[in-house]
Amino acid sequence: MNKSVQRHVTIQIHASEEAALMDLLNFMYSNSLPRTTPPDLLDVLMAADKFEVASCMRYCSRLLRNLPMTCESALLYLDLPSTISMGDTVQPLTDAAKKFLATRFKDLSKFQEEVLNLPLAGITAVLSSDNLQVASEDAVYDFVLKWARTHYSKLEERREILSTHLLRFIRFPCMSCRKLKKVLGCNDFDTEIASKVVLDALFFKAEAPYRQRSLMAEEANTSSRRFVERAYKYRPVKVIEFESPRLQCIVYLDLTQGECAQLFPAGRVYSQAFHLGGQGFFLSAHCNMDQQSSFHCFGLFLGMQEKGSVAFAVDYEFASRTKPSEEFVSKYKGNYTFTGGKAVGYRNLFSVPWSAFMDNDSPYFINGILHLRAELTIKQ
Template sequence: MKDQNLDLFDPRTAVMDPEYSPSSTRDPDFGFAFNDVNFSDRLLQIEIMADSFDPQSDSDSFHSQSLADWARNRKRRREDIRKEMDTCHSFSALDITACPEEQVISCNQIDTEDVENENQDESVVAMIEEPHSGDEATNADDSSWNFDSPRVVKVETLHISSPILAAKSPFFYKLFSNGMRESEQRQVTLRINASEEAALMELLNFMYSNKLTTNTAPALLDVLMAADKFEVASCMRHCSRQLRNLPMTPESALLYLELPSSILMAEAVKPLTDAAEQFLAAKYKDITKFQEEVMKLPLAGVEAILFSDDLQIASEDAVYDFVLKWTRTHYPQIEERREILGSRLGRCIRFPFMSCRKLRKVLACNDFDHEFASKLVLEALFYKAEAPHRQRTQAAEDSSSTSHRFVERAYKYRPVKVVDFGLPRQQCVVYLDLKREECANLFPSGRVYSQAFHLGGQGFFLSAHCNMDQQSSFHCFGLFLGMQEKGSVTFAVDYEFAARTKPGEEYVSKYKGNYTFTGGKAVGYRNLFAIPWTSFIAEDSPYFTNGMLHLRAELTIKS
């Protein structure tokens, strides 16, 4: 028998097992040692306290409750803990039972900085058992211990290996190696709420085996929160990965974005929060279609949508209007509104692509802090004054950052640069740049509109078309000037359309004339460049410089 037992531990056998190979990238599986006295050096006593609400903490509900139930119970737990904290301010500093959020490692006055609690959302009490001196009853403040202290409803005892737990968790590492006499005691006690029991058991099992038995979103979220509390980053990453593999809904995406944050959690669950943001941005990218629904979303959800480059919106002016409407609905107090706009939502608006007319309104808007608004408007005006190639360089540099404030979205109405003159006659010069892909997408009968611009109090716009020429023999590129106002309004202007083939060259006039607008009609040319569409859009077309078509329109009020 002795020889047979030795064969079981033959080192040659261990080397051949890839699970124990030094080159293996997987964490070793110590599942066989979980709660086994033969592989343990300590006892972990878990005191389970009654929740102040009626938790469904049995194993069945742990696996079957919905995400809505999970969020509702979490909210109730946070509210109950806040009430307990309000009460415990009047208790003795030694009353660890009445102050469930305070984390200590001994019943004596030991420095609590040795064990930090990054997530103060729920209670954790860790204690090292000490021999009783017999003087406790004399020195204790009985009144504090009997003042509605939480009730221990159950005690679980597990055999644990301190090296295994310490290797996975800074919390347990500090607990077992703080250099004090208490850390040498064999029995350690943790105190948790009843609603945390199932998640903690899953977490402890994971620290040994790197596996979870649960696969539902509510249960994984509970384990994620427990892993954050006990600083088990590997388990947090595992839960995050499992949650990303489950079908996502708007409710679950918002829940992931609003998880209580800590430094550890933020890093470990970033792939999960990124996936939630991408889901919301994709679902609500046509914000006009879902405006009522988006208006009801919380701040984190609105941010995820408005930060997206793929947002489908008429113009950045419309983004600005939506942000003001949302903040005025959710933050009626002007001080709160200014804070949210200055620190959060104001950074979702890409001011360089707003019209100058709307930028003037930003400066006069009382919802924004004046200094903040002035800085953003000035930055936007400097960007508009840059040459197109400088703008593209700035956008390329900005696309690698988180702000994307110089990255142009795919607006329904294309941004324009407008220069106004008052003398000798009222005049405006409008610059419209279109990408080659945008022009290509116009074929065979599409059109794209510019943002509105104004002259003499009237609103105008440019529209680029793919048309059939007048003889209907081939497609061609057309450019038109329209007036927004309809009805009996008449407005006479001189106009000129021009284009250029190189950034440093002058614009070359294509067509000019005069026109009196009535009833919302438009004027323009079906074939601006007098060439077929295929020649216009070809790779060697002279009208695209670095993939951009540069157009200019001059409007002057007729004298």
């Protein structure tokens, strides 16, 4: 075996890499770095990756995580080459950057312009969050299209970026059927891809609740979040529509016991819009005082969105699943002629005070869920 007699090693670097390389050499001898600003640490991190100095990569990553995070620094971290950002030593840093952006811009309606100006890495970090505060998944879809059209004016480029990077962040099963129909006709998507995501979403919506839970459980340990509802400002509903013998729809709205608890003492929660006879309606659940203003109670109301001046005469019925049968039991019936922007309902749907409604032994919460049903029929 020949013993090496080589004493000198020559490496070639770009002039821009010199400072980072000197800092890397300093670290190898002193286990410290003379400069610790985010840009300097990133340069050393890149050099450490190039020369496979894992201990320095871990050191830089830890220092960067301990520095105050800003939008600018978070985007810098997410802009690292994938060979670095996905490595075990740097992954915690990129995860922290994604979490920072998702938290910073979680109220999409409030920061719409700022998020619209984010680069691709930033927008995907925001869209990946379950805690994104947005009116509905329909609004997420509209925003993604707006972002893509803003940043990619050429149709082919836009289609490519949507299909390869952004489509998986839109939770199509949580979108309304009316919006899903628009997806099929959207020119920004490849026809085959659009058909697949819409069909998958519709099949999920058509599944029985136990089957939906099973599908969600199957993907619980994957990166996919398509079945997970975000922090929607308007609660999703499931709607069954009939065109004959009369225009009719049955609307299902589920609220958790925690969501109901947050309504006290004077809160409201609104459903996403649903349509009957071409007109938009919504449900709203309230914590309000009873008719005599003597105690708090749970109220449910039906409203019509403001649109035009057409009057709609509607028969409606509210029902709730109730123990022990766990079947839907009618709670209130009525009829009303809507003229737009109006709401009608019952202030004390269950005819009990709020405390009895929310009690642990309440017959209205089944496994922590309040199951509500509204049946609407347009009077001929």
